[in-house]
Amino acid sequence: MAFPNSSTPLLPRGSTFVTPSLLWKSGAILAAAGMIAGAFGSxxxxRRPGITPEGLSAWGTATHYAIFNGLALFVLSMHPRFSTHKFAGPAIAGGGFVFSGSIMALVLWKLKFLGPITPLGGIAMIAGYITLAL
Structure with missing residues (x-):
């Protein structure tokens, strides 16, 4: 059995992990989750005790980002070059889930340890979009 080292790739060479279908499904899940969360928020x-106007505003931000990133993943999944990009799609999808999910958890359950996690999701999303421009 070979043990991984610093030169071991995260995904096997020729991996088809990133597929247009995966991006499409990720986009559908993010967009649907954003719409469901938006309806729940509205x-x-x-009516939940302890929900402040600031919490409602943060919730709205999280739902908007989920929907927008979901739509972006739909478009990305149809692009002939970027639909199989090994970094951009997963960064946008993962970043969207982390960003929106951590904000929602902060609002609902006051899980303060998630506060520093939210910007990491944002950085991942931004990195994914910047990668598309390079």
Whole structure:
């Protein structure tokens, strides 16, 4: 059995981990989650005890980012060159889930340890988009 070292790739060479189908499905999940969370925020979240106007605003930001990144992944999945990009799509999808999910968890459950996690999701999303421009 060979043990990994610093030169071992994260994914095997020729890996088809990033596929247009994966990006499409990730986009669908992010967009749907954003819409569901937006509806929850508009109707049920306001009535929860301890939810502040700032929390509702943060919730709105999280839902918007989820939907926008979901739509971006739909478009990305149809691009002939970038639909199989090994970094951009996964960074946008993962960053979107981390960014939006951590904000929602902060608002719902006051999990303060997630505060520093949110910017990491944002950085991943930004890096994914910048990679598309290079």
């Amino acid at each position: 109707h049920a979240l306001k």
